[in-house]
Amino acid sequence: MTKSRNGSNTTHQQQIAKELHRECGCGYQEALRRVREAAEAGLLPPRLDAAGQAAAVAVLAEALAKGPSAAQSRPAEVCPLPWPGAAAMAGLVPGHVTALVSLPTAGRSTLALNMALHAAEQGRPTLFTSGEITTDVLKEKVIAARYGFDPRRQAPPRGWPAFRASTLPEMQALPLALHGATVGSTARASLVTGATAIMKRHRRPIGLWAIDTVQHFSEFTDSGLDTAATMRQVRTLAGEYNMAVLITAQVVTDHPDEPVTTAHLPEGISEHAERVMVLDRPGAYWTNSAAAAAALSRLPGTGRTRPVPLTLQFENCRFLSA
Numbered sequence: 001m002t003k004s005r006n007g008s009n010t011t012h013q014q015q016i017a018k019e020l021h022r023e024c025g026c027g028y029q030e031a032l033r034r035v036r037e038a039a040e041a042g043l044l045p046p047r048l049d050a051a052g053q054a055a056a057v058a059v060l061a062e063a064l065a066k067g068p069s070a071a072q073s074r075p076a077e078v079c080p081l082p083w084p085g086a087a088a089m090a091g092l093v094p095g096h097v098t099a100l101v102s103l104p105t106a107g108r109s110t111l112a113l114n115m116a117l118h119a120a121e122q123g124r125p126t127l128f129t130s131g132e133i134t135t136d137v138l139k140e141k142v143i144a145a146r147y148g149f150d151p152r153r154q155a156p157p158r159g160w161p162a163f164r165a166s167t168l169p170e171m172q173a174l175p176l177a178l179h180g181a182t183v184g185s186t187a188r189a190s191l192v193t194g195a196t197a198i199m200k201r202h203r204r205p206i207g208l209w210a211i212d213t214v215q216h217f218s219e220f221t222d223s224g225l226d227t228a229a230t231m232r233q234v235r236t237l238a239g240e241y242n243m244a245v246l247i248t249a250q251v252v253t254d255h256p257d258e259p260v261t262t263a264h265l266p267e268g269i270s271e272h273a274e275r276v277m278v279l280d281r282p283g284a285y286w287t288n289s290a291a292a293a294a295a296l297s298r299l300p301g302t303g304r305t306r307p308v309p310l311t312l313q314f315e316n317c318r319f320l321s322a
Helices: 002-024 028-040 050-065 108-121 135-147 160-173 187-202 227-241
Strands: 097-102 126-130 176-180 208-212 244-250 275-280 293-298 308-313 318-321
Touching: 002 028, 002 050, 028 050, 050 187, 097 108, 097 227, 108 126, 108 135, 108 176, 108 208, 108 244, 108 318, 126 187, 135 160, 135 176, 176 187, 187 208, 187 227, 208 227, 227 244
Parallel strands: 097 244, 097 275, 126 176, 126 208, 208 244
Antiparallel strands: 275 293, 293 308, 308 318
């Protein structure tokens, strides 16, 4: 009987290794080594039926996505912001959380996506998770921002066949994963999904995770959205993965000319974000204007600096230096 159980356990471990190999793109022998280490450490589910095997693959995929020793193997590289004059605001720091806040419709999601694209173009594996925009629309926005035309309304200068032939390899090589989060998904579950995609394609752990928005991942309670719980979880994940985290949040003021202060921030942002950046595009919300002029600044109390003037190119989904 003992021999039979050992043989059965070995078979289960091999099956888990095969699934892990398919899920993460790591070699089968490496996957099997990880499974055996987890079994010896007592980390596998007690019942390795179909459900137990699926749970084991999810746990091991998350561990694999973190890398062999994320905190020790990756240097604390700061991801700079892509606009001249923004260096004084500091960049996105591994292990730290940066919040990007604005009034509704100011372009907060577009600005965060611009930051994520810039990080990926600098060679940093980047995950952009959105509860506001679907994955297909995110892809269209990335193409617009990177190549300077709106794929929903315009054809590329040399036509679609030539564009696809030259662009598809570039986009596949770009270490950027786009994830449209489902309703009710947690921040951790969305991170595991994206981290697995990054590891499968590039075999490197995430350097930057952009989350749009904190409100999407927050549960409703009797007192409103529990953004504080979401921020605590995100802050923990930033440390666990030693990655920079950029999270967006919507704020509302009582008057269009009233500056955003810490009093307007959703709960948890002041406590769990090392810095808060404010995007201001006057008139975007209150008058529904198409004003392109904008400015990015640090919130008072988090190292305020001179605002960086920006211009929003609507059709190309990108902010440029003014």
